[in-house]
Amino acid sequence: MMSAEFELSRNITIGQYLPTDSVVHRLDPRFKLAAFVVMILAIAICGTYVGNLFALAICIAMFWVSKIPLHYGLSGVKPAIPFIIILATLQLLFYGEIARGGTVYFQYGFVTISSESVRLVLVSAMRFVEVIFLSSVLTLSTSTTELTHGMERLLGPLQKVKFPVHAFALIITIAIRFVPTFAMEMEKMMKAQASRGADFGTGEWWRIIRRTKDMLPIIIPLFNVALARAEDLILAMEARCYMPGASRTQYTHYKANGKDYAALIISIIISVIMLYIPW
């Protein structure tokens, strides 16, 4: 659609929160995150067709349970399609030696395509989609504040080995918080430069240098704006007496109930099933 030419900020789903007040939304963020990590690990390990189909079905069901329209997940997959295709091509061409076994369909020089390498390709593609779906559900159903609070608590024990958990959580919070802001700034910058004759992405794709140069009128001002915003943020934090490394109290306290434990247990059960499906 032509009118969506510059609508960057509206297409970014990272950090977008869709409050539908479902069961998933109300889960304790610590448990939600833990369940998410368990599922991601299971997806990363699971290498079978049926296991991944099962995972895919679960991911789609997650949208239904959290009352989020599925197209939110699909819009996250869309920009990833080129990467999935490139990845699949590379794996198909160069992984034949590594993913040995199974019946060999085709062999020429170093290119070996076997049932195992085909499986690798298809499973990787499915994993990609599953991970995008799951993370979409997580971020769409959890506000960024909840997410970072949850992460901070989960990582809490690491403080004993001098890991700067709070600083880490703060970095993540700020990074996520500013994604939509910079997307908006970038959109504004693209529009402003287009208004004085710039055009983006119209050069032939192989003329990388020219296309990079075309982006300079956006990137340089964006850096300026980012630095100015960083300075403002520092001032605002210091004005409210923020001290790096000082001991801090929390105003949010999470108390897990039965539902939260149930969610974690269910995710573990799903993961175990995924890993035990032999095909």
Place this chain on the structure above:
Amino acid sequence: MTSPIVDVTDLSHVYMQGTPLAHQALDRVSIQVERGECIAIIGHTGSGKSTLIQHLNGLMRPQSGKVIVNGLDVSDPKVDIRLLRRQVGLVFQNPEDQLFEKLVGDDIAYGPFKMGLPIAEVKERVEWAMELVGLSFDEMKDRPTFALSGGQKRKVALAGVLALRPHVLVLDEPTAGLDPRSRNELLQRIRRLNVEEGLTVIFVSHNMEEVARLAQRVYVMANGQIACEGTPRHIFGNSSLLQEHHIGTPEAVDILYQLREQGYAVDTGSFLPEEAAAEILNLIKR
């Protein structure tokens, strides 16, 4: 009778159509601007002003309705969009953020170079645009952009758009965040562009003094619609209209309204400080 240079008919726009976050930004908006006019668009934040002006140079395409600018139909997918953007110079809010070249002259030359003009003409246009905004070409063209004051940066950004030699100049809150002196100077420059260079000017503003000084006609927007339209005299002289749409008034008008409330017979249609002063002098003499 010539046709208007900007002709918007029944323009509607919905953001994030088909999602729970859908928001109707424009609802059957129609505006007509004649060649050489100076038009103000006022209204609250979120009333659709920015969405409307982005349609004028094709940054946004009409979802429904028609936008025709100087004979170019913005809704036509085959329209020469670069020609359109050259004819309609759009200056965004805080345009000083968009400077990216090291030197002032280079930044202003960016647009003309993108048009593919020969270097002599680029130079001539840069000089012309710089003089128009009140920057001396010889003195300023080799200054680094980062070392300029806020007001100067804004002038450079404005010159960068003027160098395209647009027929229509669209400005989004041109004086926001400037100190009073830069503000007055910029306003005078814009007025001269309108009067002397014959540029059609459309500007968005929250500052009613500015609207009173510059605009020949005012469109008031509310909830994505044109709430009313008229000369500043008509708009500022109609207190029920002002109250209904929560429009602020220039200070001069405020004083006259207060005098009238106190029972003095004054003409509240006078909206310029000089006119208001004359009204008050009349009162004293009586």
